[in-house]
Amino acid sequence: xxxTVRALRPDLAAIAEMVPHGSxxxxxxxxxxxxxxxxxxxxxxxxxxxxxSQQNVNxxxxxxxxxxxxxxxxxxxxxxxxxxxxxxxxxxxxxTRHPSTVLRDLLRIGRRAIVSFPNFGHWRIRLxxxxxxxxxxxxALDYAWYDTPNIHLCTIADFANLAREAGAVTERAxxxxxxxxxxxxxxxxxxxxxxxxxxxxLLHAGKQQPA
Amino acid sequence: xxxxxxxxxxxxxxxxxxxPGQAMTFxxxxxxxxxxxxxxxxxxxxxxxxxxxxxxxxxxxCHALSGDQFAASKHPLTGKPGWWDVLIGPGKxxxxxxxxxxxPNVIGGCMxxxxxxxxxxxxxxxxxxxxxLVTVDDMVRAQAMLLxxxxxxxxxxxIGGSMGGMQVLEWASSYPDRVVSAIPIATGARHSAQNIxxxxxxxxxxxxxxxxxGGEYQKFGTRPAKGLAVAxxxxxxxxxxxxxxxxxxxxxxxxxxxISFGFGPDFxxxxxxxxxxxxxxxxxxxxxxxxxxxxxDYFDLAADHDGSxxxxxxxxxxxxxxxxxxxxxxxxxxxxxxxxxxxxxxxANVSFVEIETDRGHDAFxxxxxxxxxxxxxxxxxxxxxxxxx
Numbered sequence: 001x002x003x004t005v006r007a008l009r010p011d012l013a014a015i016a017e018m019v020p021h022g023s024x025x026x027x028x029x030x031x032x033x034x035x036x037x038x039x040x041x042x043x044x045x046x047x048x049x050x051x052x053s054q055q056n057v058n059x060x061x062x063x064x065x066x067x068x069x070x071x072x073x074x075x076x077x078x079x080x081x082x083x084x085x086x087x088x089x090x091x092x093x094x095x096t097r098h099p100s101t102v103l104r105d106l107l108r109i110g111r112r113a114i115v116s117f118p119n120f121g122h123w124r125i126r127l128x129x130x131x132x133x134x135x136x137x138x139x140a141l142d143y144a145w146y147d148t149p150n151i152h153l154c155t156i157a158d159f160a161n162l163a164r165e166a167g168a169v170t171e172r173a174x175x176x177x178x179x180x181x182x183x184x185x186x187x188x189x190x191x192x193x194x195x196x197x198x199x200x201x202l203l204h205a206g207k208q209q210p211a
Numbered sequence: 212x213x214x215x216x217x218x219x220x221x222x223x224x225x226x227x228x229x230x231p232g233q234a235m236t237f238x239x240x241x242x243x244x245x246x247x248x249x250x251x252x253x254x255x256x257x258x259x260x261x262x263x264x265x266x267x268x269x270x271x272x273c274h275a276l277s278g279d280q281f282a283a284s285k286h287p288l289t290g291k292p293g294w295w296d297v298l299i300g301p302g303k304x305x306x307x308x309x310x311x312x313x314x315p316n317v318i319g320g321c322m323x324x325x326x327x328x329x330x331x332x333x334x335x336x337x338x339x340x341x342x343x344l345v346t347v348d349d350m351v352r353a354q355a356m357l358l359x360x361x362x363x364x365x366x367x368x369x370i371g372g373s374m375g376g377m378q379v380l381e382w383a384s385s386y387p388d389r390v391v392s393a394i395p396i397a398t399g400a401r402h403s404a405q406n407i408x409x410x411x412x413x414x415x416x417x418x419x420x421x422x423x424x425g426g427e428y429q430k431f432g433t434r435p436a437k438g439l440a441v442a443x444x445x446x447x448x449x450x451x452x453x454x455x456x457x458x459x460x461x462x463x464x465x466x467x468x469x470i471s472f473g474f475g476p477d478f479x480x481x482x483x484x485x486x487x488x489x490x491x492x493x494x495x496x497x498x499x500x501x502x503x504x505x506x507x508d509y510f511d512l513a514a515d516h517d518g519s520x521x522x523x524x525x526x527x528x529x530x531x532x533x534x535x536x537x538x539x540x541x542x543x544x545x546x547x548x549x550x551x552x553x554x555x556x557x558x559a560n561v562s563f564v565e566i567e568t569d570r571g572h573d574a575f576x577x578x579x580x581x582x583x584x585x586x587x588x589x590x591x592x593x594x595x596x597x598x599x600x
Contacts, residue, residue, distance in 0.1 A: 046560075054565050061532060061562045062584040064592030068551055068563040075555070081560035 009037055009169040009182030011198060015114050016091060018172065018202050019043055021086035026109065028072050029092035033060035040065065048083070048084075050075065073097045077106035082112045091198070093117050095149045095157075103166050107205040110169070116200040119175075121155030139195050140179075156199045160187035163203055172202040212582045213360040218255035218316075218323025221496060226290035232257040232259045232280055234323045235360055236414045237569045241318065241353055242271035247260065247343040254357045255323025256315040259283050259299060259306035261365035262363070269282070269363050270305055270590070271354070272314040273371030273378035273522040276503050277443075277495060279322040282314040283307070288494050297578050298399050304587040309600065317378075318353045319345040320505050321496035328429065345502060347510045355389075365389055367515065367597060368590055372396035372575035373542065374503070380550065383531070384512060384523040392530040395584060397575045399541050400512040400520050405481075406541060407553070409449050412502040413442030417497045426498055439497040439585035440488030447487045452571035454481060454537035513553075520553035527554075530596070531561040532589040534575070534582060562589060 004063035008016060019025060022044045027036050033056070045151060049067035051057045057139030060067035066092040073096050074087065089102070096102045096199045101132030106113035111114050118140050128136035135145035142151065154162070156175075175185040175196035185199070192199065218234035240250035257280040262268065272282050272295065283299035285292060285425055299305040307520055316324040320340070327342035334341075358366070369382045374397025383393040403408075417423055420438030424431045448456075460480040464470065464552055467477065476482040516522035531554055535547035544565050552563040566581045568574045575582065594600075 015343060026594055048560065054567075057562075058564050058566070058581055061564050062581075062588035064588045064595070066560050066562045069565060070554070070563075075552075077557050078552050080556065080558055187426065 004033060008034060011116050011176055011200065012038075012090065012180070014174055014176065014182045014200055015088060015116060016043065018114055018200070019088075022046075024048075024080075024083070025086045025088065026084045027088045027090070028076070028106075029090060030056075030060065030067060032056055033063060033065045033067060035058070035090065036065050036067070037063065038168070045051055050157050060188065062066040072105075076102065076109065079105075079109045081108050082111055086110055086112050086114060088114045088115075090116045091118065094151070094153050096152065099152045099154075100162060100166065107166060107168055107203065109115070111204060113168070113203045114200065115159070115203065116176075116198060117159060118198045119156050119193065119196045120151070120153040121157060123194050126194075135196065139143075155186065156185075156193040156196060158198065159201065163187075165200060168203040169201055169206045170201055172200075174200040176182050176200065213349055213356075215309050218253075219329075220288060220323060221321055221328050222494065224287045226285050226287050229281075229285040229287040229290065230257070231287050232323075232592060235357055237356060237360070238334060239356075241349065241356070242439065243343050243349045244346040245344050249318070249325055249343065252318065252353065253323065253329075254315050254325075254353050255320075256280050256313055256357060257282065257284060260310050262311040263599070265599075266363055267365060267597055268310045269358075269366050269368075270310045270312045270593070271321040271358070271366050271369040271382070272299065272305075272312055273354075273369065273375035273382075274314065274317065274372070275373040275375045276446075276500075276507065277491065278375065279320065280314045280316040281322075283312065285333060286595040289490075291373055293513055294576060297576075298583065298586065304583040305370070305590065309594070310590075313358070313361070313363075315354050315357055317345075317374075317503065317506075319350070319499060319506060320350075320383075324353075324497065325595045327426070328500055331455040339427040339429065340498065342498070342502065344505060344509075346506050347381050348385065348515075351378050354378070355386060358389075365597075366393060366457075367599060368392045368394060368593055369588070370394040370396070371398075372421065373572065374507050376542075376553040377507065377528045380512055380523075381510075383527065383529045384516075387452035387524075387527045387529055390500050390529045392532070392589070392596055393548065394532045394534065394589065395547075396534040396582070397536055397542045397547070397572055398550075399545075400510075400523070400550050401514070402508050405555065406449075406510045409541075410508055412445050413466040414501050416441040416445065417501060420497075423497065426501075428497070428500060434492070435497045436492040438488050439495065439500060440485075442460070442497075442500060443491040443495075444488045445485060449541045449572055450470070450573040452540065452569055454538060454569040455571055458569065479514050491555045521556040527557065527559050529559070530560060530589075530593055532585065533561065533563045534585060535565045536571070536574040536579075537561075538567060538569045539572040539574065 376395035420435035423435035
């Protein structure tokens with residue numbers, strides 16, 4: 001049975017809709033492989049995955065997916081340039097040690113890059129810090145400050161700025177609400193930066209690579 | 212050009228009911244990396260399952276140093292089950308109800324393929340040390356000729372562990388258009404200094420046995436059984452792990468209440484190793500052991516491609532699934548991963564699975580459900596990609 005787009009997590013479903021039929025796809029931080037499986041089965045994608053957890057990798061391969069154990073921070077450098085139609089980094093960039101390097105690698109490896117991340121500019125997070133004076137814990141970011149894997153959190157405005165610095169062209173930007181609804185947004189608008197729980201950017205490298 | 216017959220074994224058949232398989236003798240020469248040729252030459256092999264009409268369901272199984280073609284059926288000389296019976300058979304991960312499995316004995320081996328114990332047609336005497344050095348590449352070239360003779364062009368999957376894994380990598384590198392998918396297990400793209408060192412200990416043990424007679428023991432009617440047994444004992448330690456040895460044997464004594472203050476086998480581990488050595492010499496030829504260990508030592512896929520392992524796979528469309536084991540110190544995860552990284556560098560389709568176990572290198576021969584699930588899932592996916600039912 002083909003997996004349906006509705007069975008996917010809302011942010012993954014929104015990402016899947018950005019991937020053209022028949023693309024070669026590299027999903028970095030592919031987790032249990034549900035997006036890869038969907039793209040392979042329903043979008044005829046030539047899909048590969050990189051995943052940090054060996055347990056997840058083994059489960060993916062047993063399901064027939066091409067997945068390798070690896071780390072976005074260290075292993076992207078070895079990939080040649082412009083070999084995938086789409087490179088996906090979903091809810092992972094905030095957990096990398098060098099988000100800027102990782103983003104530049106995405107733009108180099110893929111003709112297009114899709115990046116999704118939790119928006120640290122969400123009003124609940126702002127309010128939580130303002131009102132309680134403690135590091136925010138929300139449904140989407142439910143970690144104590146001392147054991148969070150999310151070492152490089154950013155707001156939508158922050159990410160838009162990094163993308164610009166990396167010489168990326170934003171083709172599309174989507175805001176995701178708490179209920180999982182998606183809305184097209186302008187990356188530099190103040191509204192989504194306050195109300196979106198997470199964001200998805202579809203990018204490609206600009207003609208002029210900044211130094 | 213080629214004809215099949217029953218293979219000729221060096222030792223008496225102990226299990227007369229066991230299928231001896233086939234042996235194909237080629238009149239044309241096998242060109243070797245050393246510059247020499249073998250002519251004629253024979254490749255002994257076993258098959259399991261049925262070749263489909265499209266000839267698209269072939270799984271080629273490559274055996275390790277001490278293995279042979281009897282991967283999934285009773286061994287004619289020992290009567291023991293096939294060395295990969297856990298993996299290959301009806302309904303198993305390599306399902307012989309779906310796939311046509313071919314397992315050839317390597318060139319240089321001693322189970323019917325041409326090796327140093329065979330008679331050199333030029334002299335009428337056993338080859339002994341006049342047998343040319345063979346390489347993993349040579350083994351694979353002979354297998355390719357076997358498949359040609361069988362009318363098989365495309366291999367759905369080539370799979371093997373240890374030296375079998377080296378052959379898998381060589382196959383994928385040398386015949387990229389013939390190999391749909393490849394599963395190298397517990398292997399590497401080169402033999403490390405430590406691995407060469409252990410092999411040299413084994414070879415020196417064989418050559419130090421007075422019964423070896425400069426490799427001409429067949430002429431003298433002797434057998435360097437002690438040397439070969441010691442070689443096997445030393446090698447066998449490298450196939451296990453410290454943790455597994457401790458778990459299985461610890462310091463337990465063998466058939467005695469207390470240490471004997473002598474050099475008999477006081478400890479169970481000693482007795483176990485003696486047993487491993489003794490049973491090995493019953494089925495293996497000492498000169499074959501020298502030649503095959505040398506072939507592994509010489510294996511260096513990067514060196515064959517100007518030092519770049521990635522170049523060995525540039526442009527490949529083969530799907531790879533690399534499997535390693537956490538406690539394997541002969542071909543540790545890092546060596547397996549080197550291959551995965553090289554494949555990434557040419558944007559090849561590669562999966563990499565590391566399996567947690569304390570059973571060391573030999574884990575690839577054992578009941579490892581996670582390995583079975585990996586092989587089954589990967590093979591199913593490869594089969595689906597080629598429309599194999």
